[in-house]
Amino acid sequence: MSQQDPVERASEDEEPLHFEQASWQTSEETYEPLLSEKGTSEVTVESPLPDDLTRDSVELPEVEEPELARHYTRLSEMNYGVESGPFPLGSCTMKYNPKFTEDLAARPDASVHPDRSEQASQGTLQVLHELQGYLADIGGMDAVTLQPPAGAAGEFTGILIAKAYHEANGDDRSEVIVPESAHGTNFASAAMAGYDVVSLPSDENGRVDTEALDAALSEETAALMLTNPNTLGLFERDIEEIADMVHDVGGLLYYDGANLNALLGRARPGDMGFDVMHYNVHKTFATPHGGGGPGAGPVGVVEELREFLPDPHIREEGDTYERYTPERTIGKVHGYDGNWLVLLKAHAYITRLGDSGLTDASAKAVLNANYLAEQIDYEIPFGPFHHEFVASAGEQDAADAAKRMLDFGVHPPTTKWPEIVPEALMTEPTEIESKRTLDQLAAAFDAAKSSSGETLADAPNRTAVGRIDQTEAARNPRLSWQALDE
Numbered sequence: 001m002s003q004q005d006p007v008e009r010a011s012e013d014e015e016p017l018h019f020e021q022a023s024w025q026t027s028e029e030t031y032e033p034l035l036s037e038k039g040t041s042e043v044t045v046e047s048p049l050p051d052d053l054t055r056d057s058v059e060l061p062e063v064e065e066p067e068l069a070r071h072y073t074r075l076s077e078m079n080y081g082v083e084s085g086p087f088p089l090g091s092c093t094m095k096y097n098p099k100f101t102e103d104l105a106a107r108p109d110a111s112v113h114p115d116r117s118e119q120a121s122q123g124t125l126q127v128l129h130e131l132q133g134y135l136a137d138i139g140g141m142d143a144v145t146l147q148p149p150a151g152a153a154g155e156f157t158g159i160l161i162a163k164a165y166h167e168a169n170g171d172d173r174s175e176v177i178v179p180e181s182a183h184g185t186n187f188a189s190a191a192m193a194g195y196d197v198v199s200l201p202s203d204e205n206g207r208v209d210t211e212a213l214d215a216a217l218s219e220e221t222a223a224l225m226l227t228n229p230n231t232l233g234l235f236e237r238d239i240e241e242i243a244d245m246v247h248d249v250g251g252l253l254y255y256d257g258a259n260l261n262a263l264l265g266r267a268r269p270g271d272m273g274f275d276v277m278h279y280n281v282h283k284t285f286a287t288p289h290g291g292g293g294p295g296a297g298p299v300g301v302v303e304e305l306r307e308f309l310p311d312p313h314i315r316e317e318g319d320t321y322e323r324y325t326p327e328r329t330i331g332k333v334h335g336y337d338g339n340w341l342v343l344l345k346a347h348a349y350i351t352r353l354g355d356s357g358l359t360d361a362s363a364k365a366v367l368n369a370n371y372l373a374e375q376i377d378y379e380i381p382f383g384p385f386h387h388e389f390v391a392s393a394g395e396q397d398a399a400d401a402a403k404r405m406l407d408f409g410v411h412p413p414t415t416k417w418p419e420i421v422p423e424a425l426m427t428e429p430t431e432i433e434s435k436r437t438l439d440q441l442a443a444a445f446d447a448a449k450s451s452s453g454e455t456l457a458d459a460p461n462r463t464a465v466g467r468i469d470q471t472e473a474a475r476n477p478r479l480s481w482q483a484l485d486e
């Protein structure tokens, strides 16, 4: 039988394509048993260490190698990730990470000890220096630090740099302005840096309300934090005017560049008037993310802010690369040069794609979001959008709709944020998905849309694990078999 078009099937009122996740149920109630239930739990190992330094036994289950391999394979089949299917989790840029970067990072000569002398680390320093330059070019910035280990850490670093700049000018400012639709980390970073956070409402088109901005700006404004396209996927058309307004009161303009794949090769925050920004290499530049990292959130700055960069920074002197301490550095924000192997992967990804590949990525990120939006039967209140859109589940609860989508072999979008769209489904398919996969996604959206209240409340049904108590899982995670046993 030939492949059927999932969209066509859905419209014929039949079930669209779906897959059933492996569940490895061994009896009515038990899923894949714990290793401790599979094997004997005492292992005695002869140790060459002195007796007072060793335990008599380690509570490790003893299972044979094939059992062990099958156990972990089964668990992985009960899971879902970017290698299982589409993952359109808005604002998170969950895309497949090509394996050639992993091969590079796994090479023995890539694992250099950070205390090795500079002379013996020239290759490492060169890669880092080149990446500083690539990112500066991509963002339209004058200098880039690679130290921060995540996007949020980049924001915090960037705001500390802004603070150090104002203080160096004898300018004691107390406020950072953040649009109400901004990523939650923006508010947290500004507050952690000691600022009062002023929340800025959106206008009726979902963009920065310039009148409200005018009212919020003052001599107390240290910075305005903005992302463009914003969390609704909309381009802030008044960005030049906004930049002038902020600069006129002596403030700095911060760019949250977590979702830069909408702009790659087409527009640069530096050219729009931004003074400081962060990049998420684990989103835009396809280094792995999720599960808490490791990632990297490099920070770019304009020339006036270069001397405040974290210590150390890397520069090229003659034909050698060296670390130095910027004159008025904010200090260290991470150990050594940052997450080196993650940065190596970002360097490899950018080099492999080149200018034309990066420009192609932003085209596809925007095309895919717009194609998917066209296919689904949901209201999308704000547009035109770029790399993501925010649909409304309308009468349905967005979380229910999302759970139902799981039954069709896709990961659902981000739900209930930004709050400006009721029952928000914030959807970012990313540039890597094929038309066929986008059609599968569209079918999952529409299957959720046409599901009865009863089905929705009960979903998901085809996954290895049914609906869980998300609040309990987040507040009280049981991450080990000991915790489960208790």
Ligand SMILES: *Cc1c(COP(=O)(O)O)cnc(C)c1O
Pocket (backbone or CB within 6 Å): 091, 092, 150, 151, 152, 153, 183, 185, 186, 227, 256, 258, 259, 280, 295, 297
């Ligand atoms: C993901 C994201 C961040 C935070 O990045 P982390 O690496 O998760 O700390 C900040 N802003 C926006 C818009 C994001 O999407």
